[in-house]
Amino acid sequence: MSATQVGTPLSSAIVKVEKLSKTFGNLKAVDNVSFEIKEGEIFGLLGPNGAGKTTTINMLTTLLKPTSGDAKVCGFNILKQANEVRRNVGVVPQEYTADEDMTGKNNILLCADLYGIPRSDSKPHAEELLKLVELQDAANKKVSTYSGGMRRRLELACGLINYPRLLFLDEPTLGLDVQTRTAVWKYIKTLKEEYRMTLLMTTHYLEEADSLCDRIAIIDHGHIIKIGSPEELKESVGGDVIVVVIKELEPDISSDIAQIKLVKDVKKNNNTYRIKTELGEEASPQITDLIRSKGLHVTKVSLTKPTLDEAYLEFTGRNLREEEVDKLQMFRQRVTMRRARS
Amino acid sequence: MDKTESKKEIPLEDPTVQEKQTEVSEEKDRTLRTPPKLNRSPLHGLWALTNRDLRKWYTNPVQLIVSLIQPIVWLALFGKALNFGSFISGSGASPAQQNAILQSFFGTTSYFSFLACGMLAFIVLFTSAFSGMSVVFDRRFGFLNKALSTPVARGSIVMGKILQSVGRSLVQAAIILVIAVLLGMDTTHFTVPGIAGTFVVVFLMGMGLSALFTMLALRSADWQTQMAIINLINLPLLFASNALFPTKIMPTWLQDVVKVNPVSYANDATRQLLIGATGMNNLLVDFAVLIGFAAILSAVGIVLSWKLLSK
Structure with missing residues (x-):
């Protein structure tokens, strides 16, 4: 997958993370992490459960306050200019956050309202996004009738309503069937190539990282172990x-x-x-x-x-993970998996 | 990789290829276009959040009906069966004496009317108590995180919960009032300003109480705990007030509790406004207390939302 250079030059960094740390009690969820994301690339955070991927994303999307360190997203400081960061990025969280009792379209419009986008713009834009994720036929059905794949696509559309320059995707294909996963991959490529968007995604599916990401950071126990293109990582094994x-x-x-x-x-x-x-x-x-x-x-x-799997296991070790994770996070992940299969 | 590559080819095989391509280029233009001017007022999104919760309620009539049955049962049980007025009317005293006794205890000669006003407080109290529940579920199912990742004011998230609960309370109070009148509430003292004032009271009490329950839920993702908190607070607030019984028949220590319970001030005000009862306080005092209660708790709720919603 070659980094097609479209639009703005890829040299400028859209995300600059400097020595970011987050501690929960005794647990160092993210420990002194630094990296940069270039404009226009797909950057992957790859790591086992509990490695600190979601915590990192939550800090960059201003949901969590870092214990120490700093980051700039789209040129704005995540602590001092949180609202500017929020206006410029889109977030597609790991769990399904859409309101079950509302229709797909109304969910997107609700997101637009929360961004302060006037209805004159959000109505036609919502239609376009529904078309992009191929949900136009189900737009006026309640989300409670959606399948897992449809829910994921709806989340994606919600994350795009505010014309983000940078999109955060947390485990975008968790628990999805092969068809939906392939479709989500297609959208991700479209966003990069046609919408010239920068994407930061987390995943623990290696083939996903391999085929989508321009650069990957392998993260484990809150540390970034290695950053490079999939090819570089494979060679390094x-x-x-x-x-x-x-x-x-x-x-x-x-x-x-x-x-x-x-x-x-x-x-x-x-x-x-x-x-x-x-x-x-x-x-x-x-x-x-x-x-x-x-x-x-x-x-x-x-x-x-060499495959990316080899590289990954080389860097993160082969031991099974039995760490205790956040109870609420696990609950949400189970709900997500259950709904993805429905 | 191969799979996705071949998937991408599919639109090209589509006979409507020409159309598809023009669509794509339009989309390209759209993304290059400057995004719309955003509404940056700190209140943006407040109505959207309020309406989201209200819609769940008014599009689900079962919820509305169930939430009305309870106070109707109470109206019937307490107001008609356990009628304190009948103790006095069965005492053998002359009607004039009976009325004097009723007047001195309840401030009115009709216990049922006395209780109907208390039921307004009851419905507000129980509606407000569950305003915190939806915060818990929003946190548990991730909607809260979605809202927090948008630039909507953190205070609006809390105010949305408070206002939707106030909206429900107003509608339910109106229905209770109609039912109470149908069941024989004394309407001789009804005036338009009196009824309007009653709804202001309902608004203020609903605002204060739902702010209280919402802020208790801000950090919680556990609905069992939230249920326990609701029961812990709700029943004392109801029984240690003048909603069901007159303050006069209570022990002195309880009377002191009733005097600091904002629910008592709401009852005192609605009884003066609706049934012309002799109140324990001047109406202005009642309103001052209720305004203070609503304003202070809402303000605390907003301040806490800045601190507690994000970790």
């Missing part, structure tokens, strides 16, 4: 990965494998070796030869080309 399973648990031959010229790194876990190498196709016969020469037996060999 260090090429191909060969996984070899050996019948015998002992001896450990990691250091012998590491001697092979193409091999960059070896990690042993029980009888499984995870070997990072260049030119995996050439390295793997050399590795199996070496193992045989030690009198050991290879049970399984696999070669993987």
Whole structure:
């Protein structure tokens, strides 16, 4: 996905985050985070649950006050010019926030009223946005009759009503079926390419980040671990990965494998070796030869080309997450997932 | 990636391709156009928020009917069955003596009329109590966050909740009044200014009480707690007032509580305005207290909204 340069030059930073931190009690949800987003790009925040993605977005959209640090969004300070920030950005939150008892169109008009957009403008604009997200037929139906995909598209339309220069998308495809997810991806691309909008999105779906984002920040435990384009991140994992399973648990031959010229790194876990190498196709016969020469037996060999998944796991580790998260946030996430499936 | 690429091609296969393309270019022009001039008044969005909640109510007649049944039951039970007036009329005293006794306790000769005024306070109290509930649900289901991410004034979010509750109270009070008249409320003292004044009282009491309950809910996402708070506050406010019984028959300590309970001032005012009862205070005092109650609690609610709505 090449960064198509349309409209305004991409050099200027539309978001500047400086040493932003947020502490809840003892938990450092976001810890000293700094990054910049260029005008016109899709910037992804990628990380496991509880990594601090939503907290970061909430601070940048002025819903949360940072414990320390500062940020400028669209040139406005998030603390001192909160209302200017709010006027210039659109927010599509993770949960479905539309009012169930109102029609889709009235929900959009309500959002417009909250921005102070006169009805003379918001009425035709709402129609256009409903057309953009392909909801014009359901516009006058109550949201309680909408499917999960329709709700998500409605949220997107609400987030666009104030002509934002920058759109925040928090987990835009959480729990959606493949069709809706593909449609949401299409809208996101349209927004960038035709509306020249800058987007900041969070996700924990890696293929989503890979195909949509120009740059990705991997965030975990409140820290940004790595920022780069999807290609840069994949390369940084260090090429191909060969996984070899050996019948015998002992001896450990990691250091012998590491001697092979193409091999960059070896990690042993029980009888499984995870070997990072260049030119995996050439390295793997050399590795199996070496193992045989030690009198050991290879049970399984696999070669993987780098994916964003590999990079992600490399940076965030393979441990399962069992952190305690905010009760209310979990409740909302469950509601979102449940409604997405309806 | 491939999937999305091929999806993007679909419009091109569409026979109406020509139209689609012109639409797209129009949209492009739209985005380049300067956005409309925004209404930056601090009150923008207030009516939209108020109407959002009101609409839920007036488009759902079941809610309206259910919320009216309770005071009607009370009117019937207390006003007709547990009629304090009948203790006196059954006492064997002469009608003149009976009236004198009733007058001295209730300020009027009709207990039912006395109670009907109390029911106005009752309906306002119970309607206001639930104004906080919708804050809890808005927080729980995310609408509150959406509103907070827009430039709408934080105070308007709170005022919207207060005003929608006041709106409901006014309508319900009007219905209660009509029903009370149908059930035999004394209308000989009704005057237009008196009725208008009654609705001002309902407005002020509704504003103060719903501000109180809304601010108690500002930080909460837990409706069970909110229910407990409502019960904790509502019943004492009702029973430690002159809504159902005259102050005279209460122990002295309770009389002191009644005197600081704003609900008593509302009852005192409506009884003077509607049924010509002898009040405990001058009407001006009643109105001054109610205006102060509404203004102070609304102001506190707005100030708290700046502090408590965002973390």
